[in-house]
Amino acid sequence: MERYQVKIAYDGTNFQGFQRQGSRRTVQSVVEEALRSLNWQQRAILYAGRTDTGVHAAGQVIAFDLDWAHTPNELGRALNANLPEDVAVREVTIASSNFHPRYAALARCYRYRLYCQAERDPLRGRYAWRVYPPPDGDLLGQAARTVAGTHDFAAFGSPLSPGGSTVRTVFSAKWEQAGDEWRFEIVANAFLYRMVRRIVFLQVQVGQQRLSIDALAAALQAPAPLKPGLACPGGLVLERVYYSLDRLLPEGLAKPLNASGEEDCG
Amino acid sequence: MERYQVKIAYDGTNFQGFQRQGSRRTVQSVVEEALRSLNWQQRAILYAGRTDTGVHAAGQVIAFDLDWAHTPNELGRALNANLPEDVAVREVTIASSNFHPRYAALARCYRYRLYCQAERDPLRGRYAWRVYPPPDGDLLGQAARTVAGTHDFAAFGSPLSPGGSTVRTVFSAKWEQAGDEWRFEIVANAFLYRMVRRIVFLQVQVGQQRLSIDALAAALQAPAPLKPGLACPGGLVLERVYYSLDRLLPEGLAKPLNASGEEDCG
Numbered sequence: 001m002e003r004y005q006v007k008i009a010y011d012g013t014n015f016q017g018f019q020r021q022g023s024r025r026t027v028q029s030v031v032e033e034a035l036r037s038l039n040w041q042q043r044a045i046l047y048a049g050r051t052d053t054g055v056h057a058a059g060q061v062i063a064f065d066l067d068w069a070h071t072p073n074e075l076g077r078a079l080n081a082n083l084p085e086d087v088a089v090r091e092v093t094i095a096s097s098n099f100h101p102r103y104a105a106l107a108r109c110y111r112y113r114l115y116c117q118a119e120r121d122p123l124r125g126r127y128a129w130r131v132y133p134p135p136d137g138d139l140l141g142q143a144a145r146t147v148a149g150t151h152d153f154a155a156f157g158s159p160l161s162p163g164g165s166t167v168r169t170v171f172s173a174k175w176e177q178a179g180d181e182w183r184f185e186i187v188a189n190a191f192l193y194r195m196v197r198r199i200v201f202l203q204v205q206v207g208q209q210r211l212s213i214d215a216l217a218a219a220l221q222a223p224a225p226l227k228p229g230l231a232c233p234g235g236l237v238l239e240r241v242y243y244s245l246d247r248l249l250p251e252g253l254a255k256p257l258n259a260s261g262e263e264d265c266g
Numbered sequence: 267m268e269r270y271q272v273k274i275a276y277d278g279t280n281f282q283g284f285q286r287q288g289s290r291r292t293v294q295s296v297v298e299e300a301l302r303s304l305n306w307q308q309r310a311i312l313y314a315g316r317t318d319t320g321v322h323a324a325g326q327v328i329a330f331d332l333d334w335a336h337t338p339n340e341l342g343r344a345l346n347a348n349l350p351e352d353v354a355v356r357e358v359t360i361a362s363s364n365f366h367p368r369y370a371a372l373a374r375c376y377r378y379r380l381y382c383q384a385e386r387d388p389l390r391g392r393y394a395w396r397v398y399p400p401p402d403g404d405l406l407g408q409a410a411r412t413v414a415g416t417h418d419f420a421a422f423g424s425p426l427s428p429g430g431s432t433v434r435t436v437f438s439a440k441w442e443q444a445g446d447e448w449r450f451e452i453v454a455n456a457f458l459y460r461m462v463r464r465i466v467f468l469q470v471q472v473g474q475q476r477l478s479i480d481a482l483a484a485a486l487q488a489p490a491p492l493k494p495g496l497a498c499p500g501g502l503v504l505e506r507v508y509y510s511l512d513r514l515l516p517e518g519l520a521k522p523l524n525a526s527g528e529e530d531c532g
Contacts, residue, residue: 011388058387058389089385090387123322125351
């Protein structure tokens with residue numbers, strides 16, 4: 001019996017989120033079903049973070065214990081043969097027996113994509129949010145710098161368990177332009193429920209001059225949920241979960257981190 | 267009553283191709299249904315070319331006659347309000363009363379996208395074909411140069427109507443690399459049924475050294491369908507239909523063209 005650490009990718013469109021919920025089609029239940037066909041008998045897989053209905057992942061991380069006589073690569077291929085089109089195993093490694101993908105995570109990276117067109121584009125609606133008029137790039141940049149750092153994000157989401165902390169540290173937040181698209185990348189130790197989509201929504205409001213930077217800064221001081229709007233789920237991708245400093249440092253994060261232990265939910 | 271020339275985009279995944287066929291869900295039937303809600307009463311719309319099941323379009327062109335009291339932009343918005351998520355009007359203009367999107371077309375541009383990964387990527391499978399091992403870029407380039415020019419493409423598809431010509435002129439064919447992806451762009455006066463996907467398939471065979479350039483050149487001389495394999499439909503997009511030289515010339519097409527009149531089907 002080994003503990004396997006597995007990176008999975010999924011198109012969230014036809015899932016009711018990651019986490020198992022009764023008979024609903026969720027990523028967790030589909031992956032667990034594929035595992036059972038390989039004679040896996042545990043109660044539940046472990047995972048780095050829940051994603052919401054319609055949110056995608058390129059690098060979600062799960063873990064489970066399994067008796068498997070072949071190589072990790074062969075395990076990946078066997079799982080892919082049993083998984084539907086919209087989920088796939090991308091990488092399999094053997095982890096230490098106490099590895100937990102949530103508690104061991106140092107940080108998470110999410111990406112958000114939006115496109116600026118007056119009318120919808122059916123070839124982009126699945127993976128990007130249509131925003132019009134186009135936001136101003138300088139204002140988006142200012143908004144991202146305002147969000148970066150350690151804040152009590154209570155205004156952006158409730159704790160995942162009652163009484164849990166709503167303080168999170170955003171290591172980096174930046175926008176990049178590509179044609180008529182804007183792409184946002186945010187790295188933080190962990191995220192509150194719907195936090196990324198609320199942050200994106202408010203930044204777009206700033207970029208469209210419907211909200212001032214001061215009002216955004218004030219929201220970061222507010223003690224309770226403000227219920228700002230939500231950017232659509234299809235634009236959001238859980239890109240990567242970080243377990244080592246080697247991968248964090250090149251991204252410009254200078255100081256050593258301890259595993260956050262925070263509950264996470266993009 | 268005016269004749270409207272309308273550029274539409276669609277995600278072909280959930281359509282059984284463009285052309286109306288009984289009660290099947292096709293792009294034509296969905297668009298005609300939206301038009302009927304605006305009191306359109308003709309028998310059928312006109313269109314530049316049929317696309318196959320699962321093939322997408324960013325710039326398909328249709329035309330129809332309609333009594334419409336408002337602006338072309340407002341017609342676009344009214345149609346979009348009546349169209350499902352996977353089809354959208356991108357541009358509406360008033361055309362001359364005898365404009366026919368197929369007969370007036372000087373050329374068509376299709377794009378094909380593929381990605382090179384050992385395992386499938388659920389976030390790309392809808393719009394790209396997974397190819398592994400990665401094809402060689404020099405060989406892809408040689409293959410594209412072999413395809414360019416005027417050839418009898420009988421080996422790549424049957425004529426759309428019995429006895430129709432299978433000679434087509436490929437004005438340009440080129441590959442471009444983007445990370446682990448290869449993107450193919452082909453401009454021709456018109457295309458035979460499944461011609462682009464057969465050309466892509468054979469070029470990939472060349473790129474993977476499973477087929478020689480000479481064998482590809484011989485296929486361009488073959489008088490009858492060779493039934494080579496087919497690249498998957500999701501990677502293919504009808505990008506643009508050309509009605510004016512202004513748009514063709516910057517793409518490197520030097521000589522004036524007459525409307526091809528060829529039946530077209532990517």
